[in-house]
Amino acid sequence: MGLQGQIIPYKNGEKEEDDDERAGKEISPFPPPPLHSKFAVVGYALTSKKIKSFLKPKLEGLARNKGILFVAIDQNRPLSDQGPFDIVLHKLTGKEWRQILESACTFPHYEPHDMIVEDYRRTHPEVTVLDPPDAIQHLHNRQSMLQCVADMNLSNSYGKVGIPKQIVIKKDASSIPGAVAKAGLMLPIVAKPLVADGSAKSHELSLAYDQQSLKKLEPPLVLQEFVNHGGVMFKVYIVGETIKVVRRFSLPDVCKRELSNIAGVFRFPRVSCAAASADNADLDPGVAELPPRPLLEKLARELCRRLGLRLFNLDIIREHGTRDRFYVIDINYFPGYGKMPEYEHIFTDFLLSLVQNQYKKKST
């Protein structure tokens, strides 16, 4: 996509044509970015699914009014020949990767996506790359993803945050019952594909009710103790220093009686991913109460630092029957921000703050 044809000069305070009234009226708390084109240019390499859910007209409209332009990165051309960008936003999944790999046969200078981005980071230190590929890679494995939370051992007067007891099974399904018994994992057990690369397969989870059925699972897997949490979970979205928490429906508790009566392995759908929020549902207050804000702030800040990421969300549950015992069960890079309340405002302010910081650095 040619950049020149896309640039519309920033009109200070003047209302742009917009499909959303609120976006049109938005006045940015930041001055227009003092850059080459008067626009902060954000290059993006995202899947078509992500473009649809994230880069909605309201976001683009609001961004334009704040002096931010989103430009698609052409994945078949060197990044250095494109832009110039102030920020690069990227997330590609297993599927898109495969497509690039297949088409790579016709491109002799093909390099994998994250090598290209890593190279670009080195040669263009003035550009903010959201986020570093190796830091993102850390979340592509469900074992390493939660290691930071375990290492943090967060416990204070607001509560205690840990991860469910879990083991990794790399191969040989017949070894699973023995491995589970040896590690002392209690049933039922959630089986999750070890790789979490955003592909549909990586979201195919199942719940195993008895020891023998564990042999039916297909490694490589992470096996995690199922923690009863009253059928409600919390998604904590992080955009730089801003955090937003939403309540979502989750899997119902499994009681002892059910456990002794049911055997087998059951696939379950992406229940917590549904856009329907549990915010207005009539729920037991002890289950529905959001985790304490100071606890989440500490957790999010520390995770940003340890993971080296600025764009992610985490799924956290409260052990049913407790007030302050929490478990992080999942962390996702560049999640479905389209479902986060006010994401357009939060995201555009975040991008502007990055550009302002770059500008300050350059002028000192």
Ligand SMILES: Nc1ncnc2c1ncn2[C@@H]1O[C@H](COP(=O)(O)OP(=O)(O)OP(=O)(O)O)[C@@H](O)[C@H]1O
């Ligand atoms: N250890 C656990 N104990 C209880 N429930 C769990 C546990 N792990 C997962 N779940 C339930 O299964 C759902 C899916 O698990 P998880 O979030 O790990 O999968 P995912 O495919 O990575 O999801 P996402 O769409 O958020 O990326 C959770 O939202 C929660 O409802």
Ligand SMILES: O=P(O)(O)O[C@H]1[C@H](O)[C@@H](O)[C@H](OP(=O)(O)O)[C@@H](OP(=O)(O)O)[C@H]1O
């Ligand atoms: O925002 P939450 O409810 O957590 O759900 C997200 C998943 O966690 C992400 O993994 C999805 O993104 P990918 O399909 O790019 O992995 C993401 O896809 P989306 O951005 O197309 O909505 C969401 O499904």
Ligand SMILES: [Mg+2]
């Ligand atoms: Mg999840």
Ligand SMILES: [Mg+2]
């Ligand atoms: Mg996930």
